[in-house]
Amino acid sequence: MSEIEPTQRTDLAEQRLTTTGETDETTQAAWTEFQFEDDAKLAVEALDVYYGNEQALQSVSLDVPDESVTALIGPSGCGKSTFLRCLNRMNDRIKSARIEGSVALDGQEIYSDGVNLVELRKRVGMVFQEPNPFPKSIEDNISYGPRKHGDLDTGLLARLFGTDDAEEAQALVERALRRAALWEEVKDRLGDNALGLSGGQQQRLCIARCLAVDPDVILMDEPASALDPIATAKIEDLIEELAEDYSVVVVTHNMQQASRISDQTAVFLTGGELVEYGETEQIFENPQSQRVEDYITGKFG
Numbered sequence: 427m428s429e430i431e432p433t434q435r436t437d438l439a440e441q442r443l444t445t446t447g448e449t450d451e452t453t454q455a456a457w458t459e460f461q462f463e464d465d466a467k468l469a470v471e472a473l474d475v476y477y478g479n480e481q482a483l484q485s486v487s488l489d490v491p492d493e494s495v496t497a498l499i500g501p502s503g504c505g506k507s508t509f510l511r512c513l514n515r516m517n518d519r520i521k522s523a524r525i526e527g528s529v530a531l532d533g534q535e536i537y538s539d540g541v542n543l544v545e546l547r548k549r550v551g552m553v554f555q556e557p558n559p560f561p562k563s564i565e566d567n568i569s570y571g572p573r574k575h576g577d578l579d580t581g582l583l584a585r586l587f588g589t590d591d592a593e594e595a596q597a598l599v600e601r602a603l604r605r606a607a608l609w610e611e612v613k614d615r616l617g618d619n620a621l622g623l624s625g626g627q628q629q630r631l632c633i634a635r636c637l638a639v640d641p642d643v644i645l646m647d648e649p650a651s652a653l654d655p656i657a658t659a660k661i662e663d664l665i666e667e668l669a670e671d672y673s674v675v676v677v678t679h680n681m682q683q684a685s686r687i688s689d690q691t692a693v694f695l696t697g698g699e700l701v702e703y704g705e706t707e708q709i710f711e712n713p714q715s716q717r718v719e720d721y722i723t724g725k726f727g
């Protein structure tokens with residue numbers, strides 16, 4: 427990945443300010459400039475996304491800090507999932523999608539030519555709305571990624587060639603399952619098919635699978651919306667714990683959930699506009715934008 431020149435970043439920011447309108451939009455730029463102490467884990471600048479002729483995101487600029495939870499909220503169709511998918515280039519898989527702007531991970535542009543997408547998606551993992559474990563054993567679900575990336579060598583050939591990492595694989599499986607708060611529930615049936623787990627357990631397994639390849643960032647698209655309240659509470663607790671070590675970005679429809687689990691919240695509104703971004707408490711208790719206040723108080727959306 428190539429470094430973005432600081433001057434280029436500044437140009438993009440200035441371009442955003444000068445191309446946006448006079449009063450409202452200039453104010454909007456201030457509302458979306460959320461400052462935090464350290465360098466951004468992910469720095470998004472002037473991101474536009476189109477599906478065919480339809481624009482789904484409009485010049486979105488937003489920095490995501492490390493070791494915290496960033497919630498993305500807004501009404502249906504405002505571009506939250508589109509934005510999330512831009513952070514590990516999942517939109518590349520959608521033929522009609524066109525992406526302009528910049529996303530830097532630890533200062534490195536992820537949209538440069540030659541970026542290794544497998545490596546990128548290892549560093550920026552994703553958990554989806556519906557749990558999607560592989561139809562394999564619980565332990566194979568976890569060791570699959572590290573094996574694929576060459577971090578683990580296990581299986582028949584590895585045994586024949588004497589390169590078998592079986593013990594390391596076991597330790598890794600246990601570590602990831604413990605980290606995802608699932609170990610105690612599955613430690614006696616690691617060989618069972620993952621599809622036999624409950625929905626909530628499957629989702630924690632998917633989180634463990636994501637952790638097993640040692641990511642920097644975890645993207646979650648409504649990770650609890652298919653789950654019952656008890657399973658949801660477990661996922662919420664887990665997200666808060668993960669934020670001690672990772673940068674977690676969560677899309678949620680549930681505003682109470684966003685206010686419970688996130689450190690900062692970005693509010694997108696219809697048309698793919700980022701209207702406000704700030705400390706979660708400030709967004710929910712004292713939003714700067716009238717439209718955000720209307721949305722949060724349920725006047726629309």
Ligand SMILES: Nc1ncnc2c1ncn2[C@@H]1O[C@H](COP(=O)(O)OP(=O)(O)OP(=O)(O)O)[C@@H](O)[C@H]1O
Pocket residue numbers: 477482500501502503504505506507508509520522679
């Ligand atoms: N694969 C796609 N092809 C074409 N248009 C798409 C595609 N994905 C999303 N869109 C359009 O882009 C806009 C933003 O959609 P997106 O799914 O990102 O919004 P969202 O805020 O996540 O919505 P929801 O909360 O309902 O999941 C919508 O108008 C949607 O119809």
